[in-house]
Amino acid sequence: MSTQNVVVDPVTRIEGHLRIEATLDAGVIRQASSSGTMVRGIEIILRGRDPRDAWAFAQRICGVCTLVHGIASVRAVEDALKYPIPANAELIRNLMIAAQYVHDHVMHFYHLHALDWVDVVSALKADPQKTSALAQSISSYALSSPGYFKDVQAKIQRFVASGQLGIFANGYWGNPLYKLPPEANLMAVAHYLEALAWQREVVKLHAVFGGKNPHPNFVVGGAPVAISVGPGSSGGTGGATAVNMNGLAIVQNVIRQMRDFVDQVYLPDTLAIASFYKDWFAKGEGIGNFLTYGEFPSRGRGMGDLAGLMIPRGIILDRDLGHVHDVDLDAADEIQEFVAHSWYDYSTGKESGLHPYAGQTNLNYSGPKPPYEHLDTAASYSWLKSPRWKGKVMEVGPLARVAMLYAKGDPATRDLVGMALAKLGLPPAALFSTMGRTAARTLESKLIADAMQGWYDQLMANVRAGKLETFNPALWEPATWPAMSRGVGFTEAPRGALAHWIVIKDQRIDNYQAVVPSTWNAGPRDSLGQDGPYEAALRGTTLVDPKQPLEILRTIHSFDPCLACAVHVSDRDGGSLIEVQVN
Numbered sequence: 001m002s003t004q005n006v007v008v009d010p011v012t013r014i015e016g017h018l019r020i021e022a023t024l025d026a027g028v029i030r031q032a033s034s035s036g037t038m039v040r041g042i043e044i045i046l047r048g049r050d051p052r053d054a055w056a057f058a059q060r061i062c063g064v065c066t067l068v069h070g071i072a073s074v075r076a077v078e079d080a081l082k083y084p085i086p087a088n089a090e091l092i093r094n095l096m097i098a099a100q101y102v103h104d105h106v107m108h109f110y111h112l113h114a115l116d117w118v119d120v121v122s123a124l125k126a127d128p129q130k131t132s133a134l135a136q137s138i139s140s141y142a143l144s145s146p147g148y149f150k151d152v153q154a155k156i157q158r159f160v161a162s163g164q165l166g167i168f169a170n171g172y173w174g175n176p177l178y179k180l181p182p183e184a185n186l187m188a189v190a191h192y193l194e195a196l197a198w199q200r201e202v203v204k205l206h207a208v209f210g211g212k213n214p215h216p217n218f219v220v221g222g223a224p225v226a227i228s229v230g231p232g233s234s235g236g237t238g239g240a241t242a243v244n245m246n247g248l249a250i251v252q253n254v255i256r257q258m259r260d261f262v263d264q265v266y267l268p269d270t271l272a273i274a275s276f277y278k279d280w281f282a283k284g285e286g287i288g289n290f291l292t293y294g295e296f297p298s299r300g301r302g303m304g305d306l307a308g309l310m311i312p313r314g315i316i317l318d319r320d321l322g323h324v325h326d327v328d329l330d331a332a333d334e335i336q337e338f339v340a341h342s343w344y345d346y347s348t349g350k351e352s353g354l355h356p357y358a359g360q361t362n363l364n365y366s367g368p369k370p371p372y373e374h375l376d377t378a379a380s381y382s383w384l385k386s387p388r389w390k391g392k393v394m395e396v397g398p399l400a401r402v403a404m405l406y407a408k409g410d411p412a413t414r415d416l417v418g419m420a421l422a423k424l425g426l427p428p429a430a431l432f433s434t435m436g437r438t439a440a441r442t443l444e445s446k447l448i449a450d451a452m453q454g455w456y457d458q459l460m461a462n463v464r465a466g467k468l469e470t471f472n473p474a475l476w477e478p479a480t481w482p483a484m485s486r487g488v489g490f491t492e493a494p495r496g497a498l499a500h501w502i503v504i505k506d507q508r509i510d511n512y513q514a515v516v517p518s519t520w521n522a523g524p525r526d527s528l529g530q531d532g533p534y535e536a537a538l539r540g541t542t543l544v545d546p547k548q549p550l551e552i553l554r555t556i557h558s559f560d561p562c563l564a565c566a567v568h569v570s571d572r573d574g575g576s577l578i579e580v581q582v583n
Contacts, residue, residue, distance in 0.1 A: 002025070003025055004024040004546060006022045006546050007020070007022075008020045008552055008553070011553070013553075013557065014563065015062060015064040015562040015563060016038070016062075016562060017037045017038045018034070018035070018522065019034075019037050020034060020552055020556060021035070021377065028542050029539055029542075029543070029552075032531075032535045032538035033381055033525075033535060034384075034524060034534040036382045038563070041361065042057060043511075043512045043513055044361055045057055046509050046512040047509055047510070047511070047512065048508050048509060049509050051507075055070040055073035058500060059073065059218075061516070065494065065562060066100060066215055066216070067096060067097070067210070067216050068097070068100060068491055069514065069516075070218045071218065071489070072490065072500040072514070074220045075490065075500075076487050076499075076501065076502040078220060079487030079488055080485040080504050081475050081481055081504075083220065083475045085222045085223075085471075086223075086470055087300045087467075089223040089471065091458055092209050092470065093223065094296050095209065095455050095456060096209055096210060097295065097296070098296070098448045098451065098452045099202065099203075099205040101448045101494050102258045102445050102449050102452075104494040105441050105442070105445045106198070106261065106262070107195065108441065108560045109270065110188075110191060111195065112560070113557045114192065116553050116554045116557055117180065117273050117276075117277060117554075118178075118180060118184075118185050118189065119173050119174070121160070121171075121173040122174075122178065122180070122182045123156055123185040123188075123189045124156060124157060127183060128146045129146045130183045131183040131187050134184060134187060135149075135187050138269075138271070140264060143190070149186055149190060152189065152193065153186055156189060172548040172550050175544075175548055175550055177544060177550050177551070184272060184273070191265050201257055204250055205250070208247045208250055209224070209243065209251070211241075219471065220476070221474075222470050225242060226470055227243050227244075227470060228242035228243065229468070248460065251456060252456060255449075255453055255456055258452065259453070262449045267442055267445075267446055270438065270442040271423055271439075274435055280433060281430035281435045284433055284434030284537045284538070285432045285433050285537065287395050287533050287536050287537075288432065289316065289318065289389075289392055290315070290394065290396070290404065291315055291394035291400060292400050293492060294306060294492065295309060295310065295492035296311055298310050311405065311492050312324070312408045313327055314327060314407075314408075315394070321406060322407070324404065324407050331355075334389055335389055335515070336353030336391075337359060337385040338385065338387075338388060338527055339385050339386070340380075340525070340527035341379070341380055341382065341386065342523075342524060344360070347360065350527075356513035356515055357503060359513035377525075382523070384518075384563075385515075385519060386523040386532060387519055387523060388530075393526075393532065395521060396496025396521060397437065397496035397521065397559060397560070398441040398444050399432070399440040400496060401492060402417065402443055402444055405447075406428075412447055412450075416446060417443060434537070434554055437559065438558050478507040484506075485504045486503045487501075487502055488500070488501045488502075493517055495518060495559070496518075496520060498514075498516055500512070501513045501515075516562075518563055534556060538555055
């Protein structure tokens with residue numbers, strides 16, 4: 001038997017810095033190691049700060065997720081202070097989070113993941129007439145004429161001829177793992193370009209409610225904008241920063257654009273591409289345990305009303321959709337982070353686990369410095385910790401959410417999953433796979449885009465009834481706070497379960513810990529030797545050509561990695577502390 005090591009570093013088309021090392025035996029991955037190769041020190045930066053300002057720092061954990069860390073942060077403070085917010089603020093937050101989902105999922109599919117399945121160069125061989133027929137057979141999308149696809153093909157040809165293929169230049173084009181016919185490749189590349197234009201429009205929702213994108217504004221106690229129905233282009237009685245009826249009309253238009261693109265482009269493309277890769281519905285499952293925190297309050301009683309969340313909270317173990325276990329985010333013996341194979345130390349020892357309320361971020365690094373040939377995977381090999389629920393490894397993300405909705409009997413989810421599986425001729429177990437994650441991401445985009453209209457209608461009904469409150473000032477002043485409090489702010493980020501835990505003492509942050517989705521999924525082995533989800537999903541994968549490890553990219557990209565582990569260091573006045581030059 002021949003043993004071989006394969007290193008993918010950096011893994012591209014993701015956010016952050018990820019290294020995958022795989023040990024092959026006769027071409028099959030026997031062990032994989034996932035390494036986050038840059039530190040995240042945001043928790044240290046937040047100590048001693050005003051809790052009301054935490055969201056502005058925490059949101060900078062990531063430049064792709066844009067708002068999810070902000071919303072988790074404000075919810076953590078609100079939970080600690082038992083701070084209720086108005087119904088309109090919940091609806092505005094729902095719309096902002098939902099827009100992030102749909103925007104992020106579409107961007108991931110076309111611009112990060114699709115190139116694992118779509119051979120861009122093959123599109124040059126396509127017949128535009130046949131491409132048009134294919135596109136019209138799966139969707140009523142307007143841009144599907146032969147002339148349109150001919151123009152797209154000419155654009156690709158100009159890129160190739162000029163030697164400026166750009167981000168497409170280093171793909172594994174021609175690899176035998178690509179199975180799409182040229183016409184399907186041309187259609188997908190055309191929609192890749194369409195998605196670029198679409199995303200510029202749909203981010204306007206965040207600008208309307210949050211002032212900008214990326215990193216829209218938030219506020220502890222509600223939404224960062226007032227609503228005005230008065231006269232004047234500046235918002236009338238609500239002031240220059242208020243959202244008036246024109247702004248709300250923009251939001252309605254964005255919702256329509258999102259739903260149209262999901263229905264007419266994203267969903268049909270996913271099913272069409274998946275039909276050529278049915279073998280990947282049997283690869284890359286990994287753990288089989290799934291975790292969701294829950295999201296989208298729908299009964300007007302806030303995030304504390306778990307029964308009213310559109311996406312339920314729970315645990316699924318060993319694929320068993322017949323039983324959902326409860327999750328307590330405050331219980332010290334449930335969610336813990338381990339550092340046995342991380343470049344962190346705990347004062348309690350490397351083998352112990354800590355609940356995030358007692359979590360530690362100690363940057364006492366003494367490991368190897370890049371460049372290095374191989375990591376010491378028997379010791380510490382990642383800047384990510386290893387989160388566990390009652391000692392068990394959990395996968396988070398779209399597949400976890402769709403599985404949870406399905407397990408809870410949500411009618412829309414069951415109908416949508418049934419439709420997709422029927423079209424593909426697959427059983428429900430096929431979702432537990434590399435391609436299943438990709439399909440689940442698309443299906444939940446449809447569910448969430450459709451739900452947005454209901455939240456918008458509720459908001460407009462409140463506005464028409466004169467209920468304009470978006471902020472609760474009751475607990476804004478620190479003098480009203482207890483001397484000591486703690487809370488957890490949770491959300492379902494596009495990539496999975498996200499929560500921030502905060503401890504407030506004497507009106508300042510005493511401790512702060514963020515456990516992010518890609519920590520759950522990309523974390524290293526723990527003290528028991530249990531693989532993280534990335535590592536487990538790669539075990540048993542056969543590489544056709546180790547020099548072009550497309551199989552590794554397919555499975556890793558199906559999780560939509562967002563490491564967001566870059567160094568974040570500033571002084572209290574916002575100044576730079578250090579400059580690093582890379583030669």
